[in-house]
Amino acid sequence: MERNLKAALVASALLGAAPLAAAQVELRVMYYTDGIEDQVLGEQISRFEAENPGIKVALDVVAYKQIVEGLPVQLAAGEGPDIARVTDLGGLAKYYLDMRPYLEDAGYWVENFGPFLPWLRQEGDTESVCGYMTQMTVTGPFVNKTLFEQAGVAMPAKGATWEDWAAAVNEVARKLDIPIPLAMDRSGHRMAGPAISQGAAYFDAAGEPAVVDEGFKRMAQLLVDWHNDGTMSKELWGSVSGSSYRGANEEFGNAQVVMYMSGSWQIAQFSEQIGDDFDWWAVPNPCGPGTCTGMPGGAAMVAFKDTEHPAEVTKLMEFFAREDNLEDFYSRTLFIPGHVGLSAKGIDFQTDNPNAKHALGVFAEHIGEISPTAFQLQGYPFNRVMFNAAISRVNQAIVGEMSLDEAYGRIEQDVEQQIAEKKRGG
Amino acid sequence: MRQRLRELAALPWLLAMRALDRPFRLLQRGIGQGGMPYFFLVPNLLFFGTFVILPLLVNAAYSLTGGTELFLEDRPWIGAEHFGHLFACGDLLDPATCREDNFWRAIYNSMKFVTLQVGFMVALSLLTALVLNRKIRARGFFRAVFFFPVLLSPVVVALIWKWVLHRDGVLNALLESLGGDKILFFIDPGWAMFWAIFVSIWAHMGFYTLILLAGLQAIPPDLYEAAEMDGTSKTRTLWRITLPMLWPNLVVVIVLAMIKSVQTFDEVFVLTGGGPGTATQLIVQYIYDTGFASQVQNFGLAAAASYVLAVILIALTVIYIALAFRPDAKHA
Numbered sequence: 001m002e003r004n005l006k007a008a009l010v011a012s013a014l015l016g017a018a019p020l021a022a023a024q025v026e027l028r029v030m031y032y033t034d035g036i037e038d039q040v041l042g043e044q045i046s047r048f049e050a051e052n053p054g055i056k057v058a059l060d061v062v063a064y065k066q067i068v069e070g071l072p073v074q075l076a077a078g079e080g081p082d083i084a085r086v087t088d089l090g091g092l093a094k095y096y097l098d099m100r101p102y103l104e105d106a107g108y109w110v111e112n113f114g115p116f117l118p119w120l121r122q123e124g125d126t127e128s129v130c131g132y133m134t135q136m137t138v139t140g141p142f143v144n145k146t147l148f149e150q151a152g153v154a155m156p157a158k159g160a161t162w163e164d165w166a167a168a169v170n171e172v173a174r175k176l177d178i179p180i181p182l183a184m185d186r187s188g189h190r191m192a193g194p195a196i197s198q199g200a201a202y203f204d205a206a207g208e209p210a211v212v213d214e215g216f217k218r219m220a221q222l223l224v225d226w227h228n229d230g231t232m233s234k235e236l237w238g239s240v241s242g243s244s245y246r247g248a249n250e251e252f253g254n255a256q257v258v259m260y261m262s263g264s265w266q267i268a269q270f271s272e273q274i275g276d277d278f279d280w281w282a283v284p285n286p287c288g289p290g291t292c293t294g295m296p297g298g299a300a301m302v303a304f305k306d307t308e309h310p311a312e313v314t315k316l317m318e319f320f321a322r323e324d325n326l327e328d329f330y331s332r333t334l335f336i337p338g339h340v341g342l343s344a345k346g347i348d349f350q351t352d353n354p355n356a357k358h359a360l361g362v363f364a365e366h367i368g369e370i371s372p373t374a375f376q377l378q379g380y381p382f383n384r385v386m387f388n389a390a391i392s393r394v395n396q397a398i399v400g401e402m403s404l405d406e407a408y409g410r411i412e413q414d415v416e417q418q419i420a421e422k423k424r425g426g
Numbered sequence: 427m428r429q430r431l432r433e434l435a436a437l438p439w440l441l442a443m444r445a446l447d448r449p450f451r452l453l454q455r456g457i458g459q460g461g462m463p464y465f466f467l468v469p470n471l472l473f474f475g476t477f478v479i480l481p482l483l484v485n486a487a488y489s490l491t492g493g494t495e496l497f498l499e500d501r502p503w504i505g506a507e508h509f510g511h512l513f514a515c516g517d518l519l520d521p522a523t524c525r526e527d528n529f530w531r532a533i534y535n536s537m538k539f540v541t542l543q544v545g546f547m548v549a550l551s552l553l554t555a556l557v558l559n560r561k562i563r564a565r566g567f568f569r570a571v572f573f574f575p576v577l578l579s580p581v582v583v584a585l586i587w588k589w590v591l592h593r594d595g596v597l598n599a600l601l602e603s604l605g606g607d608k609i610l611f612f613i614d615p616g617w618a619m620f621w622a623i624f625v626s627i628w629a630h631m632g633f634y635t636l637i638l639l640a641g642l643q644a645i646p647p648d649l650y651e652a653a654e655m656d657g658t659s660k661t662r663t664l665w666r667i668t669l670p671m672l673w674p675n676l677v678v679v680i681v682l683a684m685i686k687s688v689q690t691f692d693e694v695f696v697l698t699g700g701g702p703g704t705a706t707q708l709i710v711q712y713i714y715d716t717g718f719a720s721q722v723q724n725f726g727l728a729a730a731a732s733y734v735l736a737v738i739l740i741a742l743t744v745i746y747i748a749l750a751f752r753p754d755a756k757h758a
Contacts, residue, residue, distance in 0.1 A: 072723060073496065076497075088721065179593070233613075234610070235612065240698070240701040241707045242707070242711075243715075243719065244699050244700075385721050385722055388720060395701075396703050399613075400703070401531075401703040401704060401705075419722070421726075422494050424502060
């Protein structure tokens with residue numbers, strides 16, 4: 001009798017709990033990580049769940065390639081996550097949720113993320129609030145300062161040109177038998193800063209894409225020349241096809257590279273992997289006849305409109321974007337803040353590594369020197385079409401499959417064809 | 427005792443057959459004897475229709491529509507425009523004159539890859555099978571060794587060889603220890619294609635060796651005994667007995683290897699990334715890049731290119747059927 005009573009009690013308790021369980025909302029966040037940011041976000045999610053027992057958050061940490069190639073297909077099929085960290089900011093804008101109807105304080109978002117919100121909007125949209133920047137990035141070079149010291153070669157000062165730096169890194173490499181004097185991420189975004197410095201405008205007077213001009217040609221010619229004379233190794237750019245990304249983190253970390261053109265997002269990773277094995281310094285962006293700029297960029301956390309729980313998604317986004325949470329996030333991940341208030345206030349980055357501190361200072365300076373063309377290019381929704389065409393065709397010229405003149409023609413054709421396809425329906 | 431055990435083991439089957447006997451008799455009475463084969467084929471046809479025919483039709487629909495939308499109802503009809511783009515060439519033998527130059531580069535790369543990979547793989551598989559068919563020491567061990575790479579995932583195979591062939595990999599370390607210079611294998615188109623073919627052969631050879639070995643073991647030994655008694659030389663025995671008797675197996679191996687070779691993607695993609703330039707970019711990688719890796723995911727053009735690939739595969743299959751079922755095939 002007592003056993004039956006206990007069984008009935010357990011059954012009724014389970015039945016009572018069932019509606020509660022059913023009422024719990026589950027949200028999915030798709031996330032890639034460059035360093036420790038998935039851990040930091042995971043801790044914040046735990047706190048959010050404690051504060052909001054009705055909402056369960058699943059954090060799916062995936063490879064970056066999945067974000068770039070898999071997520072767009074998922075979103076097109078209506079099977080995407082509720083929130084994701086993306087870098088194709090404008091390209092996916094048609095899938096974003098405008099959170100304004102659900103935000104408690106939309107003014108906070110406009111005030112603190114205002115300069116970056118247009119990057120997350122479709123053409124013609126000037127109002128929506130769809131996400132926030134998990135980091136502001138700016139491209140720029142790192143050098144192995146220890147190698148310069150060992151070779152007894154002076155590092156070019158601020159204002160030096162790309163040609164000055166190429167000469168210096170070649171001298172270091174020659175003296176110390178370093179295999180790769182200069183490396184650059186195999187990415188059209190990375191190439192764009194130096195190209196704009198050479199005078200590339202990327203758009204015509206009407207604001208339409210026009211990748212190939214005299215400035216772009218100067219940069220493309222430099223890249224071909226550097227690969228031919230050994231300043232850059234074909235292992236990085238030449239060894240893969242199409243628009244595949246290829247970084248030189250491993251080679252730089254193994255002191256096989258004197259100068260590595262990459263960007264601010266590498267700081268946390270270099271702190272972790274290189275530490276103080278050698279002095280890795282960020283240096284000012286080299287100059288060209290046009291200017292001395294890097295490319296702005298970054299990654300954003302965005303909410304998707306296909307979510308079944310827009311209110312809960314917005315609540316989670318508000319939690320992530322809260323000033324105290326973002327301050328904690330930026331300070332631990334060593335990311336340059338994409339929050340106007342925190343940028344003005346300054347972040348107390350949690351690192352003892354002098355190289356990291358120096359690099360953060362240099363990249364903060366870079367931000368103030370970004371050219372308006374670079375901002376325009378970053379804000380253009382189809383910028384990756386331009387980046388990919390440039391990278392794949394210039395690469396074909398580098399390995400000798402076509403001349404640079406043929407590559408220029410192909411770049412223009414690729415961009416025109418892809419944008420036309422995009423505008424045809426989609 | 428053993429007989430009793432066998433009967434016991436067969437008992438559940440017998441019971442199942444008996445249970446099915448009556449319903450099947452009723453069914454046969456309903457649909458007739460002629461309808462029974464179709465009844466048994468239906469599950470297979472449903473599976474085939476869902477996973478082969480339907481995707482083919484959907485793919486055809488994509489190839490005839492444009493834009494970047496995923497759902498067909500949102501995609502505008504453009505007819506054969508994608509096919510027109512693929513075949514818009516000044517000179518089909520010169521990819522630089524084609525609108526979709528990288529498609530034709532991929533086609534020519536695939537043709538080179540298939541010809542060399544299949545040719546060398548069949549020759550090496552045959553040689554290995556002939557050796558493993560002899561009474562050599564540790565024959566079982568060697569058979570396992572040659573088959574082992576077949577069990578590995580293509581990505582794992584490619585990563586292993588990537589480490590071997592890297593600037594600081596095992597092979598370059600060996601070259602340096604012998605007083606040579608490092609070779610950057612993946613920046614030279616010739617070397618990159620060589621290693622793509624080599625690694626692919628290494629990974630798949632064991633499977634084809636096994637088929638040929640089975641064929642060799644099915645050749646009646648009395649043919650060899652008769653040849654020996656007639657004093658026939660080893661070379662003549664190979665050409666007059668072994669190879670003709672092995673011909674049906676060789677046809678299977680050649681056609682299967684060709685079909686698999688045309689479809690190659692993963693191991694070459696991981697090993698060389700299609701580079702340097704587009705030197706090792708094969709047709710399936712072109713389809714993948716066009717449909718998925720670009721910001722503008724051109725599903726229509728990728729689907730059209732898939733159809734070109736399908737035509738090539740159908741042609742290979744027809745050749746296989748013609749060779750395998752020709753009237754004299756059994757007597758070859």
